[in-house]
Amino acid sequence: SFYKKTNTTARTSTLWQGIRKRSKVPGVMITQFMEELPEGMTTPDFTRKPIALTIQEGKLAVFKAIIVGTPTPTVTWSRANGEIIYHPNICLQKYDEASREHTIEFPKVSPEDADTYKCFATNEYGKAVCTVVLNVIAVGFSKTKEFQKTQEKLMNDEEKVWEILLSADKKDYERICAEYGITDFRGMLKKLNEMKKEREEEIAEFVSHISALKPVEVTCDDYATIELDMDLKDPSSKIFLYKDGVMVPFCKEEGEELKHSLKQVGKKYIFTIKKLGKEDAGLYSVDVEGVNVFSTDFKVPEVDFAVKIQEVKAEEREDAMFQCVLTAPMNEVKWFGKSAPLTNSEKHEIIVSEDKLIHKLIVRDCLPLDSGIYAAVAGIKSCNAWLIIEDPANKGKKAARKTTMAGVCNDEELLKIAKEQQERYEREMEEKLKNAKKAHGEREAAEAAAQLDALAARKQAAEAQVAIRFYVCCAAVLCVCFPFQIKSSEGITITKDGTFHRLKIHKVTEEFAGKYKFEADGRKTEATIVVEGKSLPNKNYSLAFKTPVTVKKGHKATFKIPYIGREPIKVTWYLDGEELSDDSNIKLEHSEGYSRLLLTKLQRKDSGEIKVKLKNEFGTIEAVSQLVVLDKPTPPIGPLEIVEASSSTIEFKWRPPKDSGGCKIGNYILERQQVGRNTWKKLGPIGPEAKYKDTDVDHGRRYCYRIRVETSMGTSEMMETEDVQAGTKAYPGPPSAPKVVSASKDCINISWSPPCNTGGTNILGYNLEKRKRGSNLWGQVNPHEEMIRGYGYAVKDVVEGIEYEFRVSAINNSGAGEFSPPSEFVFARDPKMRPHFTDAKIKSFMVVRAGNSARFNINFQASPWPEIVWLKDGAPVSKKVTVSNTEGTSQLLIPSSERTDTGIYTIIIKNIVGQETFSIEIRVTDEPKPPGPVELDENVPGTVTVSWTPSPDEKRDDRLHYMVTKRDSKKRTWHTVADLIFNNRFTVCNIMPGREYKFRIYAKNDMGSSKPSESQKWLISPCNLQSPPRFLVPLKMHTAPQGYECYMSCAVKGDPTPHVTWLRNNISLNTNTNYYISNTCGVCSLLILRVGSKDTGEYKVVAENPIGRVECSTKLTVRGKS
Secondary structure (H helix, E strand, C coil), X not given: CHHHXXXXXXXXXXXXXXXXXXXXXXXXXXXXXCCCCCCCCEEXXXXXXXXXXXXXXXCCEEEEEEEEEECXXXXXXXXXXXXXXXXXXXXXXXXXXXXXXXXXXXXXXXXXXXXXXXXXXXXXXXXXEEEEEEEEECCCCCCCHXXXXXXXXXXXXXXXXXHHHHXXXXXXXXXXXXXXXXXXXXXXXXXXXXXXXXXXXXXXXXXXEEEEEEEEEECCCCCEEEXXXXXXXXXXXXXEXXXXXXXXXXXXXXXXXXXXXXXXXXXXXXXXXXXXXXXXXXXXXXXXXXXXXXXXXXXXXXXXXXXXCCXXXXXXXXXXXXXXXXXXXXXXXXXXXXXXXXXXXXXXXXXXXXXXXXXXXXXXXXXXXXXXXXXXXXXXXXXXXXXXXXXXXXXXXXCCCCCCEECCCCHHHHHHHHHHHHHHHHHHHHHHHHHHHHCCCHHHHHHHHHHHHHHHHXXXXXXXXXXXXXXXXXXXXXXXXXXXXXXXXXXXXEEEECCEEEEEECCCCHHHCEEEEEEECCEEEEEEECCCCCCCCCCCCCHHHHCCEEEECCCCEEEEEECCCCCCCXXXXXXXXXXXXXXXXXXXXXXXXXXXXXXXXCXXXXXXXXXXXXXXXXXXXXXXXXXEEECCCCCCEEEEEEEXXXXXXXXXXXXXXXXXXXXXXXXXXXXXXXXXXXXXXXXXXXXXXXXXXXXXXXXXXXXXXXXXXXXXXXXXXXXXXXXXXXXXXXCCCCCCCCEEEXXXXXXXXXXXXXXXXXXXXXXXXXXXXXXXXXXXXXXXXCCCCXXXXXXXXXXXXXXXXXXXXXXXXXXXXXEECCCCCCCCCEECCCCCEEEEECCCCCCCEXXXXXXXXXXXXXXXXXXXXXXXEEXXXXXXXXXCCEEXXXXXXXXXXXXXXXXXXXXXXEEEEECXXXXXXXXXXXXXXXXXXXXXXXXXXXXXXXXXXXXXXXXXXXXXXXXCEEEEEEEXXXXXXXXXXXXXXXXXXXXXXXXXXXXXXXXXXXXXXXXXXXXXXECCCEXXXXXXXXXXXXXXXXXXXXXXXXXCCEEEEEEEECCCCCEEEEEXXXXXXCCCCCCEEEXXXXXXXXXXXXXCHHHCEEEEEEEECXXXXXXXXXXXXXXXXC
């Protein structure tokens, strides 16, 4: 009745969700619709689930699955996004009766098919679900009808200029407007602001963030790139590239054949255009799902290199120059050094001739790290050449700064070539103008005329007439900061009355706010218009604020900044990025229209950048100045660098002080002392150069010098030098005897300490020599032209097994000194090492399912190389087993393992130093077969003895055991009553009269459990018997594996209840805590948790009551005991 009630509830309740359980196949979820399945019925399950696919667009994609269940399940498919369209050309669902495979096929897969798919298998008892992913690699761009419509976006010139302005930088607005003939600049700004808001709303639907938009840039590798940082809301959104409104196919990898490619690195998207040509010029647009997110105009000027840059060889510390001549004028070319863009700096200087045809790059103070390939890029043309830095002759010394320049060629020849190119360019422009007029091409003619006018204007720059212009620097809502010329228009009138010029704004609005300039014949004046109600703090701060403030140590400095703007205005002062606040030495004063900063008791460390930030509700501006605090210089930096130490002259150099105190060095003040005397001789101020040549010396004498720095702020502390000898060469003393750091068969590492006596000069390096044992010949280890700079060396030119010794000598300006004592002899061989295993934790037991491969890896270290042997149960492994040995690792592989492969495998690693062994037990097994029929017997009231036929696997698996579960007519749930049973009988206690019982027996091993064998229903009738003690079930003989549990039981009957005593070898065990003894309803049991050799013997049970006494005995045998 309970079953029927539960079954009905399961079918009618909307809240009951079924029983969730996992399949043996990972990733499959099964839902069982009822608690108890009818006999022979099963829920659906996958024996093989579909496998995820990543496939190229246009190919055949197939998902396959094999499904079981009784009754036969119904199979359906679904996708996460949208519905599956079943059509012979789109998608097909099939079933193959021969292979029992359910398939879903996509004949020509497209990017739209990419999704997460689910396969459902359902019958009336349950449902099984698994998930699989289909990834499609798009080729070029989608060719579906939906996207073919977007392959062309025809634009007129007005639409094109707005697309360019929407993505352009604000500093480029004036150039773009001039190029496309836009004169109403303020109207353009207003409309552009509205269009930007609309475009941002469109982009926000697909893109959460977009920034770092870079227009087309040509690299030194003849590639052009378009870069943008973009965070897509949906990573699968389609991205398209257009050129002049026509969709351009592109590939996702640069190595493919297409001209255009897209590379994604995180949130950065980089489009690359290869094999550049004139046809690549045009407006490029990037769209996401049909919404334009970025546009850039790529112009290809008609220019090439008449003279390319040539290879330059320069000496260290010399300047180097690259020069090139163009075929047409260009304001600038792009310079690259080792693929990195170069700009004007202290290191690099870029020079352009007046006619814009000759371009030069100067590399200042060349160092070895400046060597490499340098390139010049003009339009889409490029040329490159090597810069080679040659080492100076005085190796080991820092070269002096040179004033010469390498790479300078004949300027007259370059000017001649440039003049020829200019004349050719003028002829081409004139011819182009004639052709344009003939073809009524007004636009092309205007461009050619403008270029000729510009060229003529450059020629006659010196004869330019007086020009009068009005400019405005817009500071309205868009906050752009570039000037543009003002002309009379609606709302603005410009008049002239003799020398009097007037600009009149008829109706002032917030668009007219900003800075206005007037220029006449090179002279300028300016004023600012602030429109109340919407303004920013005035940017017209005084030039005096920008000028660095220089004060002496301990004095004070004041900074004052006036401003105009809508209140309230927040003013914040910073020193080197750290915000300043009122303190004992810092005073801040804010008044109407200005702010002042007062710093007192200044120290040299207070020097740095002073910044003031002004902020109100309309925006923020900043002003920057510098604070320089003057102080005495720090001492010069040693040690001395000896240039010459002859019999009559000592010439040396040193390094300038780390901090000159903010002042220019005026002089170095020197003093000299002859070693052995107490007096110092003043050599006087010698000028600002950090070197000195002392000609007043005596041959063989040693001298010491003191050097101070003198500036306008005072004199530094002194630097005292080491002793320098004049005349006689002073060789360094011997270093310490070399020590062997480590040795192997192909390398010996040597180290030493420098000599105590350096010979009065710096140690430049060392020479190292080696000698074989028994030989008188020493051979130099390091190359003769390369001394060793450090205090150690790795000697690799050795022969294994040969014994060597080493010695070393130091080298200074005088030459190589005396050799050190030789080192100890050392063999070129690997150090001996006893074999040992390096794994932190090695498992010693492994269970493998029959038919699978068994693989065991073990890592070790040993020197010399050891002999490796694998044994199975003490005998060599069979040919079926594969053993692989590599450097420090050994692997045992048993392919397609069988039960006969079960055993203890031992590895023995042995060399001349010793040996090491390790054993692992590998057990090959499978899930056991279920036991045979189950029989029940009631010998003792309140108990049922369950017996069963052994599992067929019991004889070949000594670890197989059984588990007994029961269910009664009251509880209706299964409970485990016993586990780890190694025989085929068990007595179940606590059996209640008047109830029906059923029992299930499971066979279990290391791999899992079998299906159950189930008994018939057993009804217990009440009974009451009185009798003397007697054994209903005697003790049985037990044989248990060592280390496992052993469970003994017997059934005794008697009334009154007899007293039971357990004995081993006639010694009572009732009080022994090593044994767990229980007596429940006449079933007496004894449990040994871990059987050992000490537990072997005779076990006896004695039962007594007032009526009589009875006993029963058995023997326990322990298997596998040592």
